[in-house]
Amino acid sequence: MIPVSCGDIATFVKGELVGADPSAVIDGPVVIDSRKAAPGGLFVALPGENVDGHSFVAKATEAGVTVSLTSRPIEGCPCLVVEDPQLALGLVARYVMSRLPNCLVVGLTGSQGKTSTKDMIAQLLTPYGPTIAPEGSFNNELGHPLTALQADENTRFLVAEMGAAKVGDIAYLANITPPRIGLVLNVGTSHIAQFGSQDNIALGKGEMVEALTEDGTAILNADDPRVAAMASRTKAKVVTFGESAGADVRATDVVLDDQARAGFTLHMAGGQYAVQLQQMGEHYVPNALAAAAAAHAAGLEPQQVADGLNAATAGSKWRMEVTERPDGVTVINDAYNANPESVRAALKALAAIGRSRKARTWAVLGEMLSLGAASTELHDGIGRLAVRLDINRLIAVTEGARPIHLGANLEGSWGNESVYAPDIDAALAILRAELAPGDVVLVKASHALAFERLAEELIKDGGTA
Numbered sequence: 001m002i003p004v005s006c007g008d009i010a011t012f013v014k015g016e017l018v019g020a021d022p023s024a025v026i027d028g029p030v031v032i033d034s035r036k037a038a039p040g041g042l043f044v045a046l047p048g049e050n051v052d053g054h055s056f057v058a059k060a061t062e063a064g065v066t067v068s069l070t071s072r073p074i075e076g077c078p079c080l081v082v083e084d085p086q087l088a089l090g091l092v093a094r095y096v097m098s099r100l101p102n103c104l105v106v107g108l109t110g111s112q113g114k115t116s117t118k119d120m121i122a123q124l125l126t127p128y129g130p131t132i133a134p135e136g137s138f139n140n141e142l143g144h145p146l147t148a149l150q151a152d153e154n155t156r157f158l159v160a161e162m163g164a165a166k167v168g169d170i171a172y173l174a175n176i177t178p179p180r181i182g183l184v185l186n187v188g189t190s191h192i193a194q195f196g197s198q199d200n201i202a203l204g205k206g207e208m209v210e211a212l213t214e215d216g217t218a219i220l221n222a223d224d225p226r227v228a229a230m231a232s233r234t235k236a237k238v239v240t241f242g243e244s245a246g247a248d249v250r251a252t253d254v255v256l257d258d259q260a261r262a263g264f265t266l267h268m269a270g271g272q273y274a275v276q277l278q279q280m281g282e283h284y285v286p287n288a289l290a291a292a293a294a295a296h297a298a299g300l301e302p303q304q305v306a307d308g309l310n311a312a313t314a315g316s317k318w319r320m321e322v323t324e325r326p327d328g329v330t331v332i333n334d335a336y337n338a339n340p341e342s343v344r345a346a347l348k349a350l351a352a353i354g355r356s357r358k359a360r361t362w363a364v365l366g367e368m369l370s371l372g373a374a375s376t377e378l379h380d381g382i383g384r385l386a387v388r389l390d391i392n393r394l395i396a397v398t399e400g401a402r403p404i405h406l407g408a409n410l411e412g413s414w415g416n417e418s419v420y421a422p423d424i425d426a427a428l429a430i431l432r433a434e435l436a437p438g439d440v441v442l443v444k445a446s447h448a449l450a451f452e453r454l455a456e457e458l459i460k461d462g463g464t465a
Helices: 006-013 053-062 085-098 114-128 144-147 168-177 196-204 225-233 284-297 304-311 341-358 374-390 399-412 425-435 453-462
Strands: 016-018 042-044 067-070 079-081 104-110 157-161 179-185 217-221 237-242 248-258 261-268 271-280 321-324 330-333 363-365 393-397 418-421 440-444
Touching: 006 016, 006 079, 006 261, 042 053, 053 067, 053 157, 053 418, 067 085, 085 144, 085 168, 104 114, 104 168, 104 284, 114 157, 114 168, 114 304, 144 168, 144 341, 179 284, 196 225, 217 225, 217 284, 237 284, 237 330, 248 284, 261 284, 261 304, 271 284, 271 304, 284 304, 330 453, 341 374, 341 440, 363 425, 374 393, 374 399, 393 399, 393 425, 399 418, 418 425, 425 440, 425 453, 440 453
Parallel strands: 042 067, 067 079, 104 157, 104 179, 179 217, 217 237, 237 248, 330 440, 363 393, 363 440, 393 418
Antiparallel strands: 016 079, 248 261, 261 271, 321 330
16 A cells, blocks of 8 residues: 555545544555554454454554544544444545556456456456456455555556446446446346346446546457447447457357367457467356456557466466366365356356266255345256256255256256255265266355355365375
């Protein structure tokens, strides 16, 4: 973070300094966890359901923070008192970004694939200048400003992943870090319970390109009609990506290798470039095209983009992580999150690797949350897709995922190919009893279900090489 005075921040966020010197400088980390507080930093005291951050202001002060952002004074502690510390955190980030005019912000959003695409963009840009990007999916009203506040005078690129649960969320985040390049990957059904409809999801995601000025660049998915239609919502230059013949950045000749990793010909700026991705699944192709378009808009030459895509690896955990157990079982840990689009993509990748290896495939699937009234239908559809893709075994885990099991049986008249397990331990018992060398197991569910534990237990079961 760049050095800023308490007085300047207080003026910008319209807060009151209590027990704090207006000339005192904040030049350390901005944190919401007092255990990470450090000398010169800023501690943000957030209220919580179980723990109130104000209870830890004294601890943060002892650790040497310059000031704490609070909603009330804390005796003996320098405080910047505001009505809402969370909103003030966003304003602090906005103030810092206003003082970094040479930092190019690449903002991106979409219903799925955001984090993988963010990781690709960051890896493409890093060799050409200091780059800040969020860890994992640090993309909400807390993670986003905290990521932005890591930028300083040397930062050349800020890759800002922005999530949304309702209309207005992207506009709020984009105001904190005004993007020069705005990317929309897709409009799916993730968080449809909160949004109400896919049209509302499109309305919210399109706020990304509405935030661009005339000298910016909007990167839009030509293969998604709702995204392509966002071209009318921006003043910026529009660049499209996809497999459509009319896309500005497109892929042809897509072929999967024996690890279900996609190779393709990248068409960009009038040239053609060979790309072989390191990530498993054909669904990484549009992510790579989006990253390519964003990196080119940020100033990279097409060959630099292609070279970067060839070298890029998975940057965030629990996303199509492949572990080959010493006993011959392969575990694909894609347990970070799940929505209908991402589960369909993961099942297709599982089927592809099963065909290439002539291996028995297992899909261990938990509930996809936040689907509202469409939940039963969408889970049923996943079960039916598993049958159509010829997945060999399906385990639907937890009550919310039971329609996956029912859909599979209705589609394929399966016997024990599909089973229901009430919890993770029951699923593990089935797998431990029936897995055989050569089997490939996909583990996927919404983040709140903590299916990473299931995947990690499976990996441990294989022993060490």
